[in-house]
Amino acid sequence: MNPVSATWNFLYKTYHRLASPREFYTIAQYTTPVFGVLAFVLLLCGAYLGLFKAPADYQQGDSFRIIYVHVPAAWLSLMVYVTIATAAAIGLIWRMKMAFVVAICSAPLGATFTALALITGSIWGKPIWGTWWTWDARLTSELILLFLYFGVIATYYAFEERKTAEKAMAMLAVVGVVIVPIIHYSVEWWSSLHQGATVFAEGGPRMPADMLTPLILMIFGFMFFYGYALFIAAQNMVLNNERKSKWVRELVTVNINTTH
Amino acid sequence: MMNWGEFFNMGGYAFHVWTSWGLSLASMITIVILGRRKNAKIKAQLANQIRREAKINSDNQEQ
Amino acid sequence: MNALLLNTLTLYFRREWQLMFRNTGTLVQPLVFFVIIALLFPFSLPVDLDLLEKIGGGVIWVSAVLATLLSLERMFHGDYLDGTLEQLLIHHRYLPLAVLGKVIAHWSATGLLLSLMSPFLCLAFNVPVEQIWVLFIGLMLGTPSLTLLGAIGAALTVTLHRGGVLIAIIILPLYIPVLIFGAGMLSQQVQGLEILSQIYTLAAILVLALTLAPFAIAAALKATIN
Amino acid sequence: MNALLLNTLTLYFRREWQLMFRNTGTLVQPLVFFVIIALLFPFSLPVDLDLLEKIGGGVIWVSAVLATLLSLERMFHGDYLDGTLEQLLIHHRYLPLAVLGKVIAHWSATGLLLSLMSPFLCLAFNVPVEQIWVLFIGLMLGTPSLTLLGAIGAALTVTLHRGGVLIAIIILPLYIPVLIFGAGMLSQQVQGLEILSQIYTLAAILVLALTLAPFAIAAALKATIN
Amino acid sequence: MPNAESNSRSPSTTEKLISVTNLCCSRGERVLFNDLSFTANTGECVHIVGPNGTGKTTLLRTLCGLNGSDKGDIRWLGQPISLSDAFTHQAVYIGHKDALKNELTALQNLRFNQQLESIHDEDALENSLLRLKILACADLPVQALSFGQRRRLAFAKLLLYPKSVWILDEPFTGIDAHGRTLIENLCVRQLKDGGTIIMTHHRSLQETALRTYSKEVFIQPQESIL
Amino acid sequence: MPNAESNSRSPSTTEKLISVTNLCCSRGERVLFNDLSFTANTGECVHIVGPNGTGKTTLLRTLCGLNGSDKGDIRWLGQPISLSDAFTHQAVYIGHKDALKNELTALQNLRFNQQLESIHDEDALENSLLRLKILACADLPVQALSFGQRRRLAFAKLLLYPKSVWILDEPFTGIDAHGRTLIENLCVRQLKDGGTIIMTHHRSLQETALRTYSKEVFIQPQESIL
Numbered sequence A: 001m002n003p004v005s006a007t008w009n010f011l012y013k014t015y016h017r018l019a020s021p022r023e024f025y026t027i028a029q030y031t032t033p034v035f036g037v038l039a040f041v042l043l044l045c046g047a048y049l050g051l052f053k054a055p056a057d058y059q060q061g062d063s064f065r066i067i068y069v070h071v072p073a074a075w076l077s078l079m080v081y082v083t084i085a086t087a088a089a090i091g092l093i094w095r096m097k098m099a100f101v102v103a104i105c106s107a108p109l110g111a112t113f114t115a116l117a118l119i120t121g122s123i124w125g126k127p128i129w130g131t132w133w134t135w136d137a138r139l140t141s142e143l144i145l146l147f148l149y150f151g152v153i154a155t156y157y158a159f160e161e162r163k164t165a166e167k168a169m170a171m172l173a174v175v176g177v178v179i180v181p182i183i184h185y186s187v188e189w190w191s192s193l194h195q196g197a198t199v200f201a202e203g204g205p206r207m208p209a210d211m212l213t214p215l216i217l218m219i220f221g222f223m224f225f226y227g228y229a230l231f232i233a234a235q236n237m238v239l240n241n242e243r244k245s246k247w248v249r250e251l252v253t254v255n256i257n258t259t260h
Numbered sequence B: 001m002m003n004w005g006e007f008f009n010m011g012g013y014a015f016h017v018w019t020s021w022g023l024s025l026a027s028m029i030t031i032v033i034l035g036r037r038k039n040a041k042i043k044a045q046l047a048n049q050i051r052r053e054a055k056i057n058s059d060n061q062e063q
Numbered sequence C, D: 001m002n003a004l005l006l007n008t009l010t011l012y013f014r015r016e017w018q019l020m021f022r023n024t025g026t027l028v029q030p031l032v033f034f035v036i037i038a039l040l041f042p043f044s045l046p047v048d049l050d051l052l053e054k055i056g057g058g059v060i061w062v063s064a065v066l067a068t069l070l071s072l073e074r075m076f077h078g079d080y081l082d083g084t085l086e087q088l089l090i091h092h093r094y095l096p097l098a099v100l101g102k103v104i105a106h107w108s109a110t111g112l113l114l115s116l117m118s119p120f121l122c123l124a125f126n127v128p129v130e131q132i133w134v135l136f137i138g139l140m141l142g143t144p145s146l147t148l149l150g151a152i153g154a155a156l157t158v159t160l161h162r163g164g165v166l167i168a169i170i171i172l173p174l175y176i177p178v179l180i181f182g183a184g185m186l187s188q189q190v191q192g193l194e195i196l197s198q199i200y201t202l203a204a205i206l207v208l209a210l211t212l213a214p215f216a217i218a219a220a221l222k223a224t225i226n
Numbered sequence E, F: 001m002p003n004a005e006s007n008s009r010s011p012s013t014t015e016k017l018i019s020v021t022n023l024c025c026s027r028g029e030r031v032l033f034n035d036l037s038f039t040a041n042t043g044e045c046v047h048i049v050g051p052n053g054t055g056k057t058t059l060l061r062t063l064c065g066l067n068g069s070d071k072g073d074i075r076w077l078g079q080p081i082s083l084s085d086a087f088t089h090q091a092v093y094i095g096h097k098d099a100l101k102n103e104l105t106a107l108q109n110l111r112f113n114q115q116l117e118s119i120h121d122e123d124a125l126e127n128s129l130l131r132l133k134i135l136a137c138a139d140l141p142v143q144a145l146s147f148g149q150r151r152r153l154a155f156a157k158l159l160l161y162p163k164s165v166w167i168l169d170e171p172f173t174g175i176d177a178h179g180r181t182l183i184e185n186l187c188v189r190q191l192k193d194g195g196t197i198i199m200t201h202h203r204s205l206q207e208t209a210l211r212t213y214s215k216e217v218f219i220q221p222q223e224s225i226l
């Protein structure tokens, strides 16, 4: 068998296994700890290098160390939204149950990252710009993203019937995705206090390696943490959604018997 | 070795750096703890429901 | 065929107007809120005519957005509660058109009335005459988009008891661009800059909303009612 | 006897809170509206931090008044529609106290939350720190009066389908004094004047409202429901 | 539960639990009934009969003090209801509006009602649901319940605490044959325990288990109401 | 009125007006019914039977396209309803929600419904009120009507324009003996004219005038719903 079709077969099978809640739950039981450990190690290394090894910035002094939480959080806030919108679209088009679960479980995590980006940004802005907050394009659009996350979460939990909730939430999530490019390019389109692309700039990152390495580690650490938290939340939601099914009941009764 | 006092001072930006890092850490920990708790809660609820179904069944059989 | 389409539109438009007319409260509600919101400001700011003049246009835009927002919850919810909406879905000849008729009626009682009222409020805020025109045109172009976009949120939340907040959260991100361009016209004009590009943008948003929103609203209604 | 009275109060307070807690929408609604209303301003005014700072306090007061106003319609109307209010009237042990319990619960989800939230909004408006305190105290003293007075309007209009406008028209005259004294504190303070007299006035209004309003509300409910 | 003094069923006048004399009620300009008199004793089920729109619901609401009357009086153990505290403590009214909160689950709704009587007993809640055969719906929000399940839930409240007078408006609407028997048996038990029931129902009670306890009161339509 | 081709009552398969095959519906996680099949012909009254909460209302709403189904299909003269325009033109659904506007009078409500069919005939309005014996209430706002009068008004709509399929959810709730006979006769007339009725009702239709036309479809409760 040629490698292309083998890969395709593998992807196809995994897709179908992940699409079934029960399979997902079983797989997640193994992947969750792996993601957790990876996230922990990456974050730990990143924090060590970022706090101890990276040199202080010649302009900003030690305050630049906020970058190691601000940029991963800000970047994740966008990435998670794209994930949500993609999952929502898949759910709407192919009616895949698990896609909705991924979308709705990601939303609180994305909102947390957005809030973190806003808060750490404000904290960083105070010494650098001399103000906590201004109404420029990047900050404002990031704030709107936070509202959008709230909207997605609130829409899902507002409905009693799950199918309706999923559809309504997904519609909103898909429509809202226009905000992501606006946030990303806001620094180019409008004049802004916020600095332009530094890490993902054209022609490579404009940053010395000993400052960049911890940042990359932290970004991956955040990403694995997102995966870890997503698996935990999705497992909970699958348990809840499938509470009528036999396998969940068996799971719970086994649980009761072993704990007592 | 380094000077810990100086390290915590962060060149005068202690407040800014430590609140940022602290908040990030705190929110990650909270997310994980809440996830775990939710799991326990869902299972407890389910167990309660199974108990209640047994009650309904025995009530139906009584008649 | 065309006549039939037009008929559906006008039918629901007329029906909505009649209903609003019976219940004077509904009819004047957006207008009253608009005026109240705008007039609260002079009471809460330091007495300073210059300041009032500077913020007048912005305050009027904010009041218009809020008045529209607050009237949205009522657009479909009453019909949902008493079952009229079910009947509409069952007999949906050209549902998007029926919906459009309703939305236009709704706009004429909110946006249209507000825009017509705005010059008088401007007087209260000492807004200069050249700006009154800019404000009026901006409102006439902007408020229909507000109602159309808002109706999507209203349709998504129609089955909820307390949809109000949710509508606000859902559609706020959609309203902010309209607000920025609409109110932006004023400050451009004060600085002596060109405002045509803003007008074109508002018009483009309106055309887009007018063609797409009715279908989105109809889809949202069908998805949430069951 | 006293214990029984207190019991009624806390019972209805707790009940209302639990109800709001179940329905997160109701709980956060006033807060969301408060924030949204306040945040619309920066979008609609020319970018000018000085201007924002000047009007910040006033905008926050207006937002608080509006958020309270908008939440009032829901205070009794839901209970009226589903029949809970009838049950309350039938079993009215100490109706004014039960009502007071409800009102306090309602306030804690509107006025109290708003006041606690206001310092953060002040940051967004660049309001200086000394003023944040004045604003906070003013809101804490003023919003309970707003809720108590507003509840009278809500009770009078409880049987109406679209009571919202009517409530606004009825109680607005009662709100304006609170707004004038509350927001007035800020401009006094900016000018370096004494603000104690304003604080006393707000406190006096509150004491008056707290003692008389529950009876007025109870009487209004009894009169309108039949 | 019911007062000890009124436990025997001899028809001496001093012991009438409720007596209505020459009652006259009107709605708008229309007199609904005139000179209506009847009494209700312990262990008695008063069945109010009359075609649609004669004023049965109005009568029940008047008995509860929710409507005023034009003439005549209503006494509870010889005392006018406006003075009688016993009334508010011992009567329970279930009308078409069921005082259930849509957003709460069945169990939460019951728990709320129990709390109002300062009782705390989880088992009693589940048992009352079980007795009406809706325990399976305990954790569904009320808005998801079917019409009949909702009505049953309203009746489950009767079992939470003993009240001597039940005032029921069309208790059997929307309930299936099995449910009707259940509710009839609950009523019989209430009557056997010395309670009183006043109800409306559009069919004869002769075909039910209540036949031996029931006494019909016919409301004569005044003018051309139908 | 009904299609000419389907006017004879021979049971040939091509002529089934409505046919439901292997329908399966669920709510939340609960399967309500599975593999439900039946057909409805012209001149036939299909009586859906089942205890509270089995899914009768859900079935009727699914027939109207208001709910989705999990499996199975519903055909109207052989065509799936989603494609059949005939369905939306020829069916009428009356559920627990009566699609009446509280603030309009009985007559105005009827007039509205007539307008939707682009008819204008004042006499027909009054006649339909007269046939349901509620002409005396013609000018009362709907919220003043008694429960039974309101239900009758919902039925008066059926008489405004001929529709071949009536879908009725518990048509006799809240209606007195005389009203029941009235409605039964209306139904018989509809069936005799070649129409079809699909209804739920908690008693047997054998005791009514519909007995010769009716055919029972029993919904088997799936799990422990009650």
Ligand code: HEM
Residues within 6 Å of the ligand: A067, A070, A071, A074, A075, A078, A117, A118, A119, A120, A121, A122, A124, A125, A126, A128, A129, A132, A138, A139, A142, A143, A183, A184, A185, A194, A195, A196, A197, A198, A199, A200, A201
């Ligand atoms: C409340 C204030 C702030 C907010 C809401 C905010 C938001 C964001 C967002 C959303 C991104 C990701 C952009 C993207 O990936 O396209 C970002 C990146 C970044 N931010 Fe901020 N920021 C704030 C303040 C600051 C401050 C004060 C600084 C430092 C002076 C800063 C430095 C950076 C850097 C270096 C990046 C990475 C840029 C890149 O390589 O793409 N931010 N910020």
Ligand SMILES: Nc1ncnc2c1ncn2[C@@H]1O[C@H](COP(=O)(O)OP(=O)(O)OP(=O)(O)O)[C@@H](O)[C@H]1O
Residues within 6 Å of the ligand: E027, E028, E029, E030, E032, E050, E051, E052, E053, E054, E055, E056, E057, E058, E059, E225, F137, F140, F144, F145, F146, F147, F148, F149, F174
């Ligand atoms: N404002 C009004 N003007 C005139 N008549 C009114 C007004 N409000 C209510 N009514 C009439 O008062 C009566 C109210 O009757 P009520 O609801 O007590 O009837 P009911 O006996 O319970 O009837 P049902 O069997 O239908 O429930 C109705 O006939 C209604 O038409």
Ligand SMILES: Nc1ncnc2c1ncn2[C@@H]1O[C@H](COP(=O)(O)OP(=O)(O)OP(=O)(O)O)[C@@H](O)[C@H]1O
Residues within 6 Å of the ligand: A160, A161, E137, E140, E144, E145, E146, E147, E148, E149, E174, F027, F028, F029, F030, F032, F050, F051, F052, F053, F054, F055, F056, F057, F058, F059, F225
């Ligand atoms: N989210 C949900 N989860 C589980 N069950 C639900 C949910 N929503 C509705 N149900 C159940 O679906 C059923 C709805 O039934 P429906 O209203 O069609 O009943 P019905 O046969 O009309 O009953 P009735 O005779 O009482 O009118 C009820 O049993 C209800 O408990």
Ligand SMILES: [Mg+2]
Residues within 6 Å of the ligand: E056, E057, E058, E169, F146, F147, F148
């Ligand atoms: Mg009645």
Ligand SMILES: [Mg+2]
Residues within 6 Å of the ligand: E146, E147, E148, F056, F057, F058, F169
């Ligand atoms: Mg039903």
